[in-house]
Structure formats: structure tokens, C-alpha cells
Amino acid sequence: MPDLSRLDPLKPVLPWLLLALGLVAPFALSAYDLNLLARFMAMGILALGLVLIWGHGGILSLGQGVFFGLGGYAIALHMKLADLPSGEIPDFMVWSGRDSLPFWWIPFSSPAFTIAAILIVPTLVGALFSWAVFHRRVGGTYFALITQALALAFSTLIISRQDVTGGFNGLTDFYSVFGFGLSSPGTGSGLYWVTLVVLCIAFVALRWLLASRFGILLRAARDGENRVRFLGYSPTPFKVVAFAIAAMLAGIGGALFTLHAGVVSPALIGVVPSIEMVVWVAIGGRYSLAGAIVGALLVNLARDAVSSAFPELWLYLMGVLFIFVVTLLPRGLAGLVQGKAA
Amino acid sequence: MSGSAVSDLLLSVDGVTIDYSGFKALDNFSMTLNRGETRVVIGPNGAGKSTLCDTIIGRVRPSQGRVLFKGEEIQRLPEQQIVARGICRKFQAPGVLPTLSVRDNLGLAARKDRRWWKSFGAGIPADEKRAVEEALESVGLTHRAGVEAGTLAHGEKQWLEIAMVMATGAELLLLDEPTAGMGPAETSRTAQLILGLGDSRTVLVIDHDMSFVEQLAAPVTVMHQGKFLKQGSIAEVRADAEVAAVYLGHTA
Numbered sequence: 001m002p003d004l005s006r007l008d009p010l011k012p013v014l015p016w017l018l019l020a021l022g023l024v025a026p027f028a029l030s031a032y033d034l035n036l037l038a039r040f041m042a043m044g045i046l047a048l049g050l051v052l053i054w055g056h057g058g059i060l061s062l063g064q065g066v067f068f069g070l071g072g073y074a075i076a077l078h079m080k081l082a083d084l085p086s087g088e089i090p091d092f093m094v095w096s097g098r099d100s101l102p103f104w105w106i107p108f109s110s111p112a113f114t115i116a117a118i119l120i121v122p123t124l125v126g127a128l129f130s131w132a133v134f135h136r137r138v139g140g141t142y143f144a145l146i147t148q149a150l151a152l153a154f155s156t157l158i159i160s161r162q163d164v165t166g167g168f169n170g171l172t173d174f175y176s177v178f179g180f181g182l183s184s185p186g187t188g189s190g191l192y193w194v195t196l197v198v199l200c201i202a203f204v205a206l207r208w209l210l211a212s213r214f215g216i217l218l219r220a221a222r223d224g225e226n227r228v229r230f231l232g233y234s235p236t237p238f239k240v241v242a243f244a245i246a247a248m249l250a251g252i253g254g255a256l257f258t259l260h261a262g263v264v265s266p267a268l269i270g271v272v273p274s275i276e277m278v279v280w281v282a283i284g285g286r287y288s289l290a291g292a293i294v295g296a297l298l299v300n301l302a303r304d305a306v307s308s309a310f311p312e313l314w315l316y317l318m319g320v321l322f323i324f325v326v327t328l329l330p331r332g333l334a335g336l337v338q339g340k341a342a
Numbered sequence: 343m344s345g346s347a348v349s350d351l352l353l354s355v356d357g358v359t360i361d362y363s364g365f366k367a368l369d370n371f372s373m374t375l376n377r378g379e380t381r382v383v384i385g386p387n388g389a390g391k392s393t394l395c396d397t398i399i400g401r402v403r404p405s406q407g408r409v410l411f412k413g414e415e416i417q418r419l420p421e422q423q424i425v426a427r428g429i430c431r432k433f434q435a436p437g438v439l440p441t442l443s444v445r446d447n448l449g450l451a452a453r454k455d456r457r458w459w460k461s462f463g464a465g466i467p468a469d470e471k472r473a474v475e476e477a478l479e480s481v482g483l484t485h486r487a488g489v490e491a492g493t494l495a496h497g498e499k500q501w502l503e504i505a506m507v508m509a510t511g512a513e514l515l516l517l518d519e520p521t522a523g524m525g526p527a528e529t530s531r532t533a534q535l536i537l538g539l540g541d542s543r544t545v546l547v548i549d550h551d552m553s554f555v556e557q558l559a560a561p562v563t564v565m566h567q568g569k570f571l572k573q574g575s576i577a578e579v580r581a582d583a584e585v586a587a588v589y590l591g592h593t594a
Binding site: 209211212213214216217219220222223224226227228229230231232233234237238241 | 399401420421422425426430431433437438439440441442446449450451453456458461462463464506510
């Protein structure tokens with residue numbers, strides 16, 4: 001590899017550069033492009049969680065789509081209910097022959113409950129799931145396979161319960177959120193700002209977390225779980241907390257994505273999208289928070305450009321890109337900028 | 343092992359058998375360690391020396407027998423609880439954490455409060471900081487404190503791990519082949535390091551290197567096929583015909 005150390009000065013500048021671009025974008029982009037960017041930024045929030053668990057924790061999850069979906073469906077349930085005249089149920093339920101709301105839909109008519117659910121449900125599911133696996137000292141490839149199975153089971157469950165989940169088509173046709181009409185341009189740019197702020201908060205919080213003793217121990221457990229255990233630490237809670245935080249970020253990202261995209265469906269959260277999420281981070285750089293955001297933005301931009309011109313080509317291209325990065329740039333694009341893992 | 347020294351008794355391995363589906367790595371093995379003692383365990387390959395460490399630290403579980411530390415049974419406790427009671431082990435292959443700095447390696451070891459919810463912060467208590475600096479100095483790695491532990495030379499890694507084990511503040515240190523892969527000068531220095539601990543720690547050392555064992559000038563326990571064979575000074579053990587037959591490989 002050529003000597004790239006002269007690029008090191010870029011390292012501390014990159015997050016600021018991204019922030020500057022994020023601040024300028026609403027004034028430079030069309031409403032359509034801004035919406036696209038906001039979607040990718042929502043995915044970037046999920047990508048930050050993968051840096052925490054995969055880059056620094058050594059925990060490869062091929063099931064982040066599940067948590068993305070939990071957040072996405074939570075906000076979608078709320079919007080479906082908010083748009084309904086009182087006493088009615090969503091049209092797809094009528095078509096499936098239901099005459100009443102399932103009981104677990106009902107609390108989602110409350111905005112407060114919905115926001116709490118977006119924050120808590122993915123976190124709790126992530127914590128319980130990872131605890132169940134990690135406390136049995138299952139890890140590595142086995143854990144990755146179990147998360148993939150989880151993604152498959154979750155998307156299959158949604159498809160099979162069409163009468164209450166909207167099935168394969170997912171949930172769409174949203175008109176308002178928390179009283180704001182989704183078709184008005186002000187709501188679009190407002191949601192963009194919300195997404196940017198959440199992304200920044202997540203970035204700063206994770207940066208702090210990774211520099212704290214928690215981050216040090218997470219890396220220690222990644223490199224030598226037994227050594228950590230025989231220094232008197234129980235690595236399991238550290239890994240579970242990291243996984244729960246990543247699940248929470250995925251859920252928040254999923255909810256914001258659903259707001260921007262106006263749809264949530266199994267095709268966005270199943271096995272293949274879950275793997276794509278890992279590819280963003282591999283390409284951007286799994287040890288670098290800024291790198292993961294760049295990866296999520298660039299890969300999705302490329303996906304958008306390529307798949308609109310050559311729909312069949314995208315999966316192949318992504319595969320090639322993935323192999324290229326994994327073999328030649330193990331630290332991803334961020335590795336070109338950074339001298340060391342941080 | 344006089345009966346009057348009961349209060350000095352720190353560790354007692356009592357009739358322990360480790361059975362790997364028929365193969366007995368430890369076979370009704372017993373030994374005791376007093377506070378402040380340094381003991382060397384020797385024996386031919388496969389004698390069960392590392393298994394003894396594994397048993398004390400909770401990596402393997404005995405099918406029979408007990409391990410008593412400060413008079414309490416520990417053979418069923420999870421590893422981290424055994425460590426919390428004051429036992430720490432250096433593994434045979436250097437077990438440093440490669441992507442952490444040397445100082446962070448020692449910082450993790452010196453940390454008193456190891457509960458996860460106390461880990462959200464970067465501040466290090468003054469006494470832990472001091473313990474880290476002392477540990478760095480004792481193994482001569484102060485000038486290397488900021489480098490990634492993975493980039494250290496082999497001998498330096500061994501010393502770092504010894505320093506980590508010491509920095510935990512454990513009363514009983516298990517050092518499994520601390521001089522593996524070291525040259526004579528490094529070996530001498532390691533012996534000085536262990537001797538420098540004085541009476542403040544109890545140390546169980548496993549090693550093959552007889553010159554190292556001689557420098558430690560500590561009582562020796564000889565193991566053979568998972569069983570206790572002999573105990574005595576290095577000179578006594580050397581002169582013993584039975585030990586010579588199984589281990590030293592020449593006739594007495």
C-alpha cells in the first residue's frame with residue numbers, strides 16, 4: 001500500500017466536513033434530493049451502531065434489519081392510525097377480512113407511546129436476544145448466523161401475518177406525523193433537520209462511549225475475551241449493552257427512514273438488506289464512525305444511481321465492491337484517511 | 343506444612359481429579375500454598391501442570407476433590423469471581439490485548455471496580471494510576487506505555503502480562519511458563535521480578551527452565567502423570583532418583 005500518512009490531517013477534519021455538508025445541503029439540494037439524503041442519513045445512524053458492535057466489539061450482526069424494522073413499523077403503525085377516521089381500521093385489514101384492530105396496535109395511536117416504543121422496543125429485543133446468546137458463550141460466526149436467522153424469521157413473520165402487518169407490501173400511504181402533513185415541504189426539511197441532529201447526537205455519544213473505559217473493555221473483549229475474563233471481568237454485559245445500543249440506533253434509523261421514504265416493508269428489513277447494512281460499514285470503515293456514515297451515504301447513492309439505470313446490476317456491483325474492500329482495504333475507505341484504528 | 347501454620351494457609355488443592363473422558367489430567371492431586379510463599383511446579387510434558395492452573399482459576403472443573411482459597415471452596419465459582427477473590431493467572435502464550443496500549447492493558451488489570459455500569463467514564467482513580475505506573479516501571483516498559491501491546495517484542499509481551507497479573511493486586515499469582523521464548527538475560531530479569539515481589543504475594547510458577555528455577559531458589563513440587571511425585575528444594579529434587587527417572591532423564 002502506498003504511504004498515506006500524509007493524509008492523516010484529514011482524520012480530525014472529516015466529521016466537521018460532513019457536518020458542514022449536512023448544514024449546507026437543505027439550501028443546495030432540491031426537495032427530492034434532500035429527502036434522498038435524509039434517508040441515507042437515517043441509514044447512517046444504523047451504521048454507527050455497527051461500528052460499535054462490529055468494529056469495536058467484534059460482533060458481526062447480519063440482523064440489524066430486524067431492529068431497523070421494529071423502529072420503522074412502530075412509527076408506521078402510529079401514522080396508519082393517525083390518518084384514520086375514528087372507528088375505522090386500516091384498509092388492508094378490511095381486505096384481509098378483519099373487523100377490528102389487533103390489541104397491540106391500539107396504544108400506537110398515542111404519539112408518546114410510539115416514540116417510547118421506537119426507543120425501547122428495539123433496545124429491549126436487542127438486549128434480551130444478545131444476552132440469551134452471549135451468556136451461553138456463543139459468539140463469532142455462530143452469532144452472525146443466528147442474527148441472520150432472526151432477520152429471516154422476522155421478515156417471514158411479517159409476510160405471513162398480512163392481516164395485521166400489511167404483509168409483503170408493508171405499510172405505506174402515510175399523510176401526517178404528529179400533526180404535520182407529510183406532503184408539505186416544511187415537514188420534509190424539518191424531518192431532515194431532525195435526522196441531522198439525531199445523527200450528530202449519536203455520533204458524539206458513540207465517540208464518547210468508545211473513548212471511555214467501556215470502549216476500551218469492548219475492544220479488549222474483542223481481542224481476547226478469555227484474557228478479559230481472567231482479569232476478573234464478565235465480558236457478557238459489555239457485549240449485551242453494546243448490542244442493545246446498536247439495536248436502539250437501528251430502531252431510530254428505521255423510524256426516521258420510514259418517515260422519509262413513506263413506506264416500511266419486509267423487503268427493506270430482511271436478510272439481504274441486513275447484509276447490505278454490513279457492506280456499507282465494511283466499505284466506509286468499520287472502525288471509524290465518520291467512515292461508516294460516509295459508507296452508508298456513498299453506497300446508497302451508488303445504489304440509487306446504478307439501480308435506476310441497470311436494476312439487475314446493483315447486487316453484482318455491491319458484491320464486487322465488498323470483495324474489493326475486504327481484501328484490499330480491511331479498514332475500509334476510512335483506512336485510507338486514518339493511520340490507526342480509533 | 344506444619345499444622346500450626348493453618349492461618350498462613352492460602353490455597354489448598356485437595357484430592358482433585360480432572361477427567362477428560364477417561365484420561366486423568368489430574369489424578370487425586372493435592373498440594374497447599376502458604377501466604378507469601380513462592381512455589382515452582384515442574385514435571386514432564388503432560389504431567390498436568392497447566393491443568394493445575396486451569397483448575398485453580400476455574401477454567402476446568404474437577405470431577406472430584408476441592409480447591410480451597412482462604413478456606414473457602416472455589417472450584418464451582420465462575421472465573422471472574424475466582425479472580426475477584428484474589429487469584430490471577432498469566433497464560434502460557436502471551437495473553438496481552440494487542441490493539442490496546444500498554445498502559446490501557448495495565449489499566450484494565452489494575453481496575454478495582456470491574457462492574458460494567460461503572461465503566462462509563464474515562465477518569466482513573468489515583469491509586470489505580472499509581473499501580474499502573476509502578477507496574478510499568480517494574481517491568482521496564484515505561485517508555486513503551488503508549489504503544490499498542492501487539493507491537494511489543496515477545497519478551498516484552500511476557501513481561502507486560504506478568505505486570506498485568508501483578509497489577510490486579512491478586513494475592514495468588516499463577517505464572518504459567520513466564521520465561522517461555524526468553525533468552526538467558528531476559529530469564530534472569532524475570533526471576534528478579536518475581537523475587538522482587540517478596541513476601542507480599544504468593545506465587546505459583548510453572549516452568550521447564552532449570553536455570554530459572556534455580557534462580558528463584560524456591561521449593562519445588564514435582565508432578566508426574568497428574569499425580570504428586572515429590573516436594574523439596576531444587577537440590578533435593580535433583581538428587582531424587584525417582585524424579586530423575588521420570589523428569590530429568592538421567593540416572594542419579
